[in-house]
Amino acid sequence: MSGVKHQKWWGWGVEGIGFNPEGKPNFAPFVKKAIGLDISKPGTPPKFEDLDVPAPVIDDALRTRLLDVVGERYLLDDDLDRVVHTLGKGVRDLMRIRRGDLRRVVDVVVYPADEAQVQKIVDLCVDADAVLIPFGGGSNIVGALEPMPAERRTVVSVDLGRMSKVLEIDDESGLARIQAGALGPQIEEQLGRRGWTMGHFPDSFNHSSLGGWIATRSTGMQSDKYGDIADIVRGLRAVRHGEVLALRPLPSTSSGPSVREMVIGSEGRLGIITEAWVNVHRVPEVREIVGYFFPDFTSGLDAMQEIHTSDAHTIVTRISDANETEMSFATQRAQKGRKKLVMNTLFGYLKRRGWDLEKMCLSYIGFEGGRRYVKQNQAIVKEIVTKHGGIVVGTGVGSVYDSKKFDTPYIRDFLLDRGATADVSETTTPWSNLKHLYDTTIEAANHAFDTAGTKGFIMCHFAHSYHSGACLYFTFALPDNDKATSYQNYDTVKRAIQQNFMDNGATVSHHHGVGSEHAPWMAEDISPAGTKLQRALLEGADPGNNFNPGKILHDGEPGIAMHSYDAPAPGGVSGRAEQVPSA
Amino acid sequence: MSGVKHQKWWGWGVEGIGFNPEGKPNFAPFVKKAIGLDISKPGTPPKFEDLDVPAPVIDDALRTRLLDVVGERYLLDDDLDRVVHTLGKGVRDLMRIRRGDLRRVVDVVVYPADEAQVQKIVDLCVDADAVLIPFGGGSNIVGALEPMPAERRTVVSVDLGRMSKVLEIDDESGLARIQAGALGPQIEEQLGRRGWTMGHFPDSFNHSSLGGWIATRSTGMQSDKYGDIADIVRGLRAVRHGEVLALRPLPSTSSGPSVREMVIGSEGRLGIITEAWVNVHRVPEVREIVGYFFPDFTSGLDAMQEIHTSDAHTIVTRISDANETEMSFATQRAQKGRKKLVMNTLFGYLKRRGWDLEKMCLSYIGFEGGRRYVKQNQAIVKEIVTKHGGIVVGTGVGSVYDSKKFDTPYIRDFLLDRGATADVSETTTPWSNLKHLYDTTIEAANHAFDTAGTKGFIMCHFAHSYHSGACLYFTFALPDNDKATSYQNYDTVKRAIQQNFMDNGATVSHHHGVGSEHAPWMAEDISPAGTKLQRALLEGADPGNNFNPGKILHDGEPGIAMHSYDAPAPGGVSGRAEQVPSA
Incomplete structure (x- = not known):
């Protein structure tokens, strides 16, 4: 009626699009x-x-x-x-x-x-x-x-679905003023017509909006080049009671605690974002996603870090662990003819080289820029990959990843309708802590599967490199056959993973935000004093509690958290948030 | 007595060091x-x-x-x-x-x-x-x-002068935990011994501390590579009443409005910062500062922008306008022998090429990385400089800049003791607005000199490139012979420049902070709704108003601002803060 299209009321994406296992025999x-x-x-x-x-x-x-x-x-x-x-x-x-x-x-x-x-x-x-x-x-x-x-x-x-326009482009500055309700494809289509891209491609790209990205501190897949939404947004407007907060587009400023950064991640609690000035970039001459194999996750992680500290510039550096690599192959169409032959030959070669194919990890690295620049960067990366025992598979595998990158939620819904629960937990931590965090999280999840007395599966990929660390993105699944216990089983696993992040130097979420789901961990994530500062801001700015109340920080009433749906709340704030990992 | 050394009570730097005009005949x-x-x-x-x-x-x-x-x-x-x-x-x-x-x-x-x-x-x-x-x-x-x-x-x-230690270095992550009282040289000396650098070199480097940089949202000269302090600081600790705010070092997070960003720029109002985790980088294999000449400021600015949008990576891109270029030459030692010959030959060549040497602008661009990487970047830059009519002067001029880069405040004190006032105003604005902002600021200053009935001088340099814009840094001077009017004359000029920033799409300060000096412009800079959010945070977090009260935002009492020392306060908040420049 409104003319604004919505996703399915019961799942991801629009009606008629879903995961189809046909032709995927594995x-x-x-x-x-x-x-x-x-x-x-x-x-x-x-x-x-x-x-x-x-x-x-x-x-x-x-x-x-x-x-x-x-x-x-x-x-x-x-x-x-x-x-x-x-x-x-x-x-x-x-x-x-x-x-x-x-x-x-x-x-x-x-x-x-x-x-x-x-x-x-x-x-x-x-x-x-x-x-x-x-x-x-x-x-x-x-x-x-x-x-x-x-x-x-x-x-x-x-x-905000009617407010979906790119209002203006400042061609000289690489800035665009865009309405908050614009969805990913609406933004890229309007920018692309004039030769620009915002470069912000979160997994949710097809069904998420600029305002939502800002309100949740989103990060896109190509953040290695384009930055987090907090880097991309340079100015914005938000409607508050009786006034508009108006931040002009500025490359940088020292005017006190950043109000721009207060609105980023505010999840509707400081007002309704109506538009933003964002960095936009010329569509690059060359864009290539190259696939690589590594003999195991550890060697792959080492390579990712070395790439990031080298002189190479990438747009995305990503590696799946062995489980996620297996899942990737399992969701691919059956390969035929020459392609099948090439892959079989490759796997044979790797086996002869001593690789355990069960441990093999698939990696994607993206490059953009002038042709010469892309070649230079690919050469540096190839050298590092080789040094860590990996091999270049090429742009064929890369483009498969590129074309399927937004489709994972459909598999989640497919499983949900057939009796399995799947969810994700993602975080960041410094480089020195990545492997420890990976190991302890896998262990915590497996322990939780055991506690719940259920079979379960957990996989992980590394993405989003920063100077001091990176993101680990875990996906887990468990059967959901018994309605009486399945929610609790899921909850046990989810809590175990999030708590492990808190206990091991990682954050509650890298790019999904807080909402009511992650709110119970905020005092551990940013220390109790940190939640007091957030509370001072949110409550002081909205004395009537009219703007999306209860999100980010709860009012302290037990049971109000969506999180504690039918399981006890986590064991309160530990002293651990005061600790910092040592070198 | 405390063992902590301080600057002169009456000027910049320590006793015994100052500007010496001897040997500088110009x-x-x-x-x-x-x-x-x-x-x-x-x-x-x-x-x-x-x-x-x-x-x-x-x-x-x-x-x-x-x-x-x-x-x-x-x-x-x-x-x-x-x-x-x-x-x-x-x-x-x-x-x-x-x-x-x-x-x-x-x-x-x-x-x-x-x-x-x-x-x-x-x-x-x-x-x-x-x-x-x-x-x-x-x-x-x-x-x-x-x-x-x-x-x-x-x-x-x-x-915090006794708290000046680098406490630990996380070699694997490129992170260092440093006490807030450490001054620039103390930090670089301790890091340098282990092969690291923080890369943060503000003009005040020798006499400013990590805690001060964080509290004022500082930016260093090499921000093109190393980022602003807001990028560099990944975790911190700050003492508040009865508690420590403890933010662990995280590459990125989506846990609500960033508390890290609340403390950055808080100027003591949210507590006392005691230490921070900062990004540190391996001391690069090669570091070169190259000098360039451009026929005029406009062609230089165009080149700076094209360099920034090219595939080249620089650590600093800087160009002085004609006045600042003249000042640079005037503060140099008299050149002798071969150097003098080379420069005279060069100037002769440029004149024959049709350059008006009065309009000539001096530029410095810095490069770091592996030798090959530095060469590649220098080649891209050279091509762009040449395209815009500039010439490469070389690393000789560059290293002179590099060795003198912290000395400007001594000239200010030298003049102050001889009857002249000199001060600075700096800002950022999008690329599309840079030349307009430059022109209007020069005009506003000259108009203010006329209003005050005094001779005056203003010069400018461009530095700190960002994706969407850059910083313009103005320095102005006027004679201070008549004690009765000189303060008011100075104030007239300073106000005119700052107000011009507000009226023309620029911020109140790029890296000097707010204090009490810039506070009167905050409502214009971040809109009145923006100051309400800052006020909600600052007052909610410090109900007793015990932490550095009156800074960033005044209590609204007329005359309390240091700014309105002996001149009327600016004419209140205009509606202009609501405007955004159009493309």
Whole structure:
């Protein structure tokens, strides 16, 4: 009705697109081996009719005033729209959808046309003591979109989907002014027409928005070159009660604690972001993603670090561990003819060279720039890869990765409909701690699988290099056959992994944000004094608690966290956050 | 007595070091021409006996408790130490010193040995409702160290000079844990012994500390490679009332609004920084600073931008305008023999090529890395320089710049003692706005010189390239012969320049911070809504207003700003902060 398209109410992406195991003969045996699941049975997506959606809580006066602002077409309060705007796409959200477990559903959805309408909506809602939750692509996986369960006030979801334009490009400065509701493809399409790219490609790219990226401190796959969203965003505008926060585009400034950085990661709690000035780059002459194999994860990690400290410049440096490498092969189409021959020859050669193919790790490294520059960088990388025992596989494998890079969530939904739960936990830590963190996390997950008495699978990739460290991205899965215990089993594993991050010098999340999911670990992540500073800012800036309350920091009421859905809260704040790892 | 050395109470650097015009025959004529000043008369530095230092305000109980913490040697309340810890090294500070114009002088100086002592001092002072002002190298030039004039409570200066150690180096991650009181040379000496560098070289390097750099959002000369201090600092510890804020070293994180970024630029208002984890880099194989000449500033700026958007990697890209180029030559030693011949031949060649030597601009570009990498980058730069009409002068001129890069403040003091005022204003703006900002700032300054009815001189250099823009750094001077009007004349010029930044899409300061000097422009710089967010944070985190009150944001009392020393406050907040420059 609004003209704004949304993802499936029950899963990732739009209706009609999903993971298809046909022509991928290795997938079913892989899943069977990994988590004991038989995927031959057809999946059963949930039915909307089965949901019991509570009636909206809104008085006529506020509804009428909101209608006056946006018009009838752009105020929606039917059940489907309200449910779509209540949950994100985290596995907890999707498990709950499948159990009909809705709690506080947003009461009304409005689609403002421009910043002036956002201002009117914000002022009306705060004056009426309603709650405002901004909505971009709805891809959040940390519970940042859902109202708090005990919320009694009217909850208004502000969908920015109509505000999706690139407003201007400053060609001379490499800056573009873009509306917050623009989704990844809308941004790149509009920029691309004029020869520019923002270079920000998170996994959620197709279904996430500029405003969402800023609000959650997002990072894209090519951050080695383009930086985190915190680097990319140079100015922004956000609507607060009775005023617009207006930060002009500046390359750098020393005017006090950075207000730009306060809004980045604020998850709707400081106002509604309406537009931003972002760094944009000329589409490069050459862009190549090259595939590499390493004999094991350790040698691969060593190579990644050496590449990062060398004179080489890359756009992405990524390596999967052996489990994720196996999963990659398992989701590929069966290879035929010459391709099959080449791969078999290659594997034969590696075996003869003494490689244990069960331990082999697949790596992708990306290059951009002038042709000569790309060649120079590839030469440096090749030398380092070879030194660490790896081999260059080439751009064929690289382009397969490049074309499939946004598709992983579809596999998650496919499994969910067939009786398995899969989720992700990602973090960063200094280089010196990477292997330790990897080992302890795998161990913590396996221990948690044992505790839960279930078969389970965990895999990992390394990505996002920084001067002092990098990101480890874990994906885990376990069977979900017994509805009585499966949520708790999942929760046990998820908690064990996140707690291991806290206990071993890593952060609660590198690029997924906090929401209500990660909030219980904040005092350990940034120390109790750190949460006090965040609280001073968030509460001081929003005394009525109208802007997406309960996210990032809870109000301290036990049980309010989405996180503690049906399991006990983690054991409070330990003294460990005071420690710093030693060299 | 404390063993911690300080700068001159009346000027830059330590006693015995200053600018010496001998052997620089072009300097006196240059100053005469620029601002009509005859420098042949000897300078008259002020005498400490002439100062009337008010008695300290502290009750015996607090003094005794502080003594118990640090011991007799490390609590100082003699007049000299109190004055040294009250003022920074801004030209306003030094003009006031020369007039005996002290206002609120700090009451006592303590030198804690470690973080535990800082915690005790902080707790004692907040419990006694005293004011705490942290002190590093004392080089601040924006009035961040001085108590507010109306402060009635006891003011304690916490000098971190004893906390100057590199505590550990994480060799594998390129991270070092360093105490906040360490000055630039102390840091580089300790790191250099183990083959590392932090690469952070602000103009104040010799007399500024890590804690000061963090508290003011500092940037070093080689930021093109090493980044701003906000990029370099990955974790930190800061003492607050009853607690330590402890942020572990993380390459990147998405845990809500960045607390790390809240402390960076907080100027003592969120607590006392005791140590930080910073990025450190291996001392490069090759480091070269190359000099270039351009026919004029415009062609030079175009070249700087093209270098930055090319595949070349530099550590510093800098170009002086014609006035600053003339000043550079005027402060050089007389050249003899072969050097003189080479330069004369070069100038002759340029004249024949049609250059107007009065418009010629001197540029320095720095390179680091492996020998081959440096050569590749120099080749790309040479091609771009040539395309824009410039020529390579070589590493001889470059190394002169490199050896003199920290010396400019001595010339300022030399002039001040001989009847001239000189000060700086620096900012950033997007590339598309650089030339407009340069032109309008020069015009605003010249107009202000006319308004004040005085001769004046302004020069500028470009430095610190970012993706979307860069820094312009202006230095201006005017004669200071008439004590009755000279301060007001200076103030007229300084205000005109800063206001021009605000009116033309630039920030109040790129790397000098806010203090009390720039505070009046904050609402224009970050919009009134931005100052509300800063206020929510600063006031919420320090309800008793004990931590360096009045800095960054004033309490709104007219006349409290150091800025409005003896001139009216600027005309309030204009609506212009709401505008963003269009492409």
